[in-house]
Amino acid sequence: AAGVIQSPRHLIKEKRETATLKCYPIPRHDTVYWYQQGPGQDPQFLISFYEKMQSDKGSIPDRFSAQQFSDYHSELNMSSLELGDSALYFCASSLGLAGVGNEQFFGPGTRLTVL
């Protein structure tokens, strides 16, 4: 079965650079969530989209923006990168906001390292 795809899997950037992370949800899934997991920490919710509209916003810095496109893939744009942005960024998808079975399916994550 198709899973959530995230690209790139690994990304190394310098401070003050920009980064774009991509998420391709499971086919037919219309909802995407972004989470940030720092080293040794639990995931923190950043933002979510449902039917191409922002549905909820968490602890996403103003330097970050995101959107969901017509094909339901989503991109997280990160500017003026800081050392503290180094983390694993997860994307999850579901069918509808509540999700079938109320489950969010997670991608493998993008490991961002800021030097």
Place this chain on the structure above:
Amino acid sequence: AQTVTQSQPEMSVQEAETVTLSCTYDTSESDYYLFWYKQPPSRQMILVIRQEAYKQQNATENRFSVNFQKAAKSFSLKISDSQLGDAAMYFCAYRSAHSNYQLIWGAGTKLIIKP
């Protein structure tokens, strides 16, 4: 705001034995969902088991079962016949049934399996 607490940073168990991971949560909502996720060294986030708050019956998935105590706001995970492949970080997560569909995570418990 909802919170999830995992008071055991690390647990260890002998292979083939049983271990219980604790999770408590705080919410004023009556309708919600609870999840246990497993994160092995690969850092892929894998759903282990889910529980709907309106269901009195405890969820079971093969060797994994939960003890859901709604009044006490407790949601523990029992792993029977522990296997080496169970070694991972285990996260307890909460999700509202009607709004703010993002997952709210506990800090995680590192499970070590002794051969």
